[in-house]
Amino acid sequence: MxxxxxxxxxxxxxxxxxxxxxxxxxxxxxxxxxxxxxxxxxxxxxxxxxxxxxxxxxxxxxxxxxxxxxxxxxxxxxxxxxxxxxxxxxxxxxxxxxxxxxxxxxxxxxxxxxxxxxxxxxxxxxxxxxxxxxxxxxxxxxxxxxxxxxxxxxxxxxxxxxxxxxxxxxxxxxxxxxxxxxxxxxxxxxxxxxxxxxxxxxxxxxxxxxxxxxxxxxxxxxxxxxxxxxxxxxxxxxxxGRTLDNQYPKVESKTGTEALRVEHLNSAGVLRDVSFHANHGEILGFAGLVGAGRTETFRAVFGADPFDSGDIYVNGKKAAIKSPKDGIQCGMAFLTEDRKGQGLVLSQSVRTNLILSNMRSCVKGLFFDEKQIDQLAEEAISDLKIKTPTADEVVGQLSGGNQQKVVIGKWINTDADIYIFDEPTRGIDVGAKVEVYNIMNRLVLAGKCVIMISSELPEIIGMSDRVIIMREGRVMGELSKKTDVLNQEIIMKAAWGGKI
Missing domain, CATH: 3.40.50.300 (P-loop containing nucleotide triphosphate hydrolases)
Known part of the structure; x- marks a missing residue:
């Protein structure tokens, strides 16, 4: 036996x-x-x-x-x-x-x-x-x-x-x-x-x-x-096959002007008077327990879900965002937490998925510019280190981490101004996580605004310049790495309803 x-x-x-x-x-x-x-x-x-x-x-x-x-x-x-x-x-x-x-x-x-x-x-x-x-x-x-x-x-x-x-x-x-x-x-x-x-x-x-x-x-x-x-x-x-000396390779970036401001956002039974701002050149982290309203907040901001009242300002100007199309036109990119259900067309190629959010820019006359599409795909595969046999590989055949990189590449190809990352490293390994963090670093160094929703507190603490904590659809507090003590105990205290 x-x-x-x-x-x-x-x-x-x-x-x-x-x-x-x-x-x-x-x-x-x-x-x-x-x-x-x-x-x-x-x-x-x-x-x-x-x-x-x-x-x-x-x-x-x-x-x-x-x-x-x-x-x-x-x-x-x-x-x-x-x-x-x-x-x-x-x-x-x-x-x-x-x-x-x-x-x-x-x-x-x-x-x-x-x-x-x-x-x-x-x-x-x-x-x-x-x-x-x-x-x-x-x-x-x-x-x-x-x-x-x-x-x-x-x-x-x-x-x-x-x-x-x-x-x-x-x-x-x-x-x-x-x-x-x-x-x-x-x-x-x-x-x-x-x-x-x-x-x-x-x-x-x-x-x-x-x-x-x-x-x-x-x-x-x-x-x-x-x-x-x-x-x-x-x-x-x-x-x-190597050591990762820094699992959270946060870079120092120069905080710029206000990119996004949300005032008194309300949605019946979901969001309660949510207000915050996010700046160019910074990573703003959103922490909270499951069901705290973080994803719901940004689905409303991006236009994926309706809201009852509140105002959204993009680069200082009031924006009327009623649909994801409006969000994209305002310079937003939203990497959803459900990459398979909402971020990718699993039956299509890596190449096709990488241009899903900016297909119009790949049109020449009445037809797609195949050379431009090939160039964009190959650049994204190289820059993001996407492991795929070819650009024509069906994206559903890739590993989870490489699928996540395709979603990121899809949005980077839009050259957005505000990047919303919802659980960006869920289900991917530590090596791929570091690569995602480095992409965030590149974006903020280029003056972009990055908003990261994450349930992993070490990630929130390691990569954020400021942290917003939510509970039951409300903002419970804000912490800055520059001026406040930022640790798991303080964040969890606010997430459970305590004062910070």
Whole structure:
């Protein structure tokens, strides 16, 4: 009998023009929380898809409990006890919690085409209760928050008696309390003997939760060590192949004139008398708990959502912004937190996505100027270090960090004056984060205004010149790096409703 639940040996997966994973090895023990980390493009997604039967490798073997297996599709992997909770949840929001948990495996009454809903509701409630969630399983899944929805995904895995649950960036969209509940749930699954492959870019989560950590780089296995044998620096060095002496490479820039001013912005039940200003040549950070109203504020400012009252001034002039088109014409760029749903056309090429926000400038006569489009695309790929085989690669095939760079490149091509970055480093690795920070630095050094919404306080503190803290649709306070003490304790105090 093998000591390992799952063992990969020499696994290689190729795609046209690229080797996505080469000679990969991985061993996961029963009841182990095993961390997996690597830069975007390191091969983590490919590994997950090989383990779940989405991709079939050309070389190597996969063993489960010492027995060689060959997955031809996801059903084979599920039958072998492997389940995955993806970063983009596979939830049908209009269906009940029960229907989501039993999707593709509903119970039917004996000798009848009708479903055994009473039994299904009972089982669904028991499973959710075992995960610390005493909820009404008859309610629509979409009526619950992201934390509950994620637990529904985990419940699906529990229902099929999964031996291994893969969690892909599970905390990327969760608030602090939801993260705490997830951690508790993961530990309880471990106690039941279920193995967890915990994929995360957040080093602190790996150190807090995982027994061992595997690092991938360029599609290959770099190291696997007990977590207690590692520290931040050694883990980062293994990931990126170099040390990152400064994770937050903030540059000193000259604060210029006012770029944006918002006065008394109100939206029924969402925003309450929001006022602030942002300057050229500075990074203005927006902090707060999930649901504080940060994203809603800038969706209103950009014209994506209506607001009831308030005034917006751009470069000192009152602006009538009723739609994103108006926002763009006022010199704004809005990098949304949902890059896949709102920032990119995943089925289109990198080249096409990079000109989405300034297509008119690429028109010559009645037709697109293909040479100009090619030039803009190649410049963006080079400047932003976008890892892609060609400019014609479908953007949905890129890693998360490279997709994020494409979104940034799309907006930089507009030569905007005010850049709004909403959770700009969510779901990307530390190396890619530094590259995003350096892009922000270049923008402020060029006299642009950068506004950064982030739930990562070290990022807010490390990169912002000033910080606005919001709670329940209100501005709770403002801190300046030049004149105030800027630390996590003070920011969280304001985020929870305290005075600063």
């Amino acid at each position: 093998s000591n390992y639940l799952i063992e990969l040996k020499g696994v290689t997966k190729r795609f046209p023009g690229v080797v996505a994973m080469r000679n990969m090895s991985l061993q996961i023990r029963p009841g182990e929380i095993h961390g997996l980390i690597g830069e975007n493009g390191a091969g983590k997604s490919t590994l997950i898809k090989v383990l779940t039967g989405v991709h079939i490798p050309e070389e190597g073997t996969i063993n489960i409990e010492g027995n060689k297996v060959s997955f031809k599709n996801p059903n084979d992997a599920a039958a072998a006890g492997i389940a995955c909770v993806y970063q983009e949840l596979n939830i049908v929001k209009l269906l009940s919690v029960t229907d989501n948990i039993f999707i593709n495996k509903a119970l039917k009454k004996k000798g009848s085409p009708f479903l055994e809903y009473a039994k299904m509701h009972e089982i669904a409630h028991e499973v959710m209760l075992s995960l610390g969630q005493d909820i009404d399983v008859k309610k629509e899944c979409g009526s619950y928050g992201m934390g509950i929805q994620q637990m529904v995904e985990i419940a699906k895995a529990v229902l099929i008696d999964a031996k291994l649950i893969i969690m892909d960036e599970p905390t990327s969209s969760l608030g602090e309390k939801e993260v705490e509940q997830l951690m508790k749930t993961v530990r309880s699954l471990k106690e039941k003997g279920i193995a967890i492959l915990f994929v995360s870019h957040k080093l602190e989560e790996l150190f807090e939760l995982c027994d061992r950590v595997t690092v991938m780089r360029d599609g290959e296995h770099i190291l696997t060590k007990n977590t207690v044998e590692l520290d931040n620096d050694s883990l980062i060095a293994a990931m990126v």
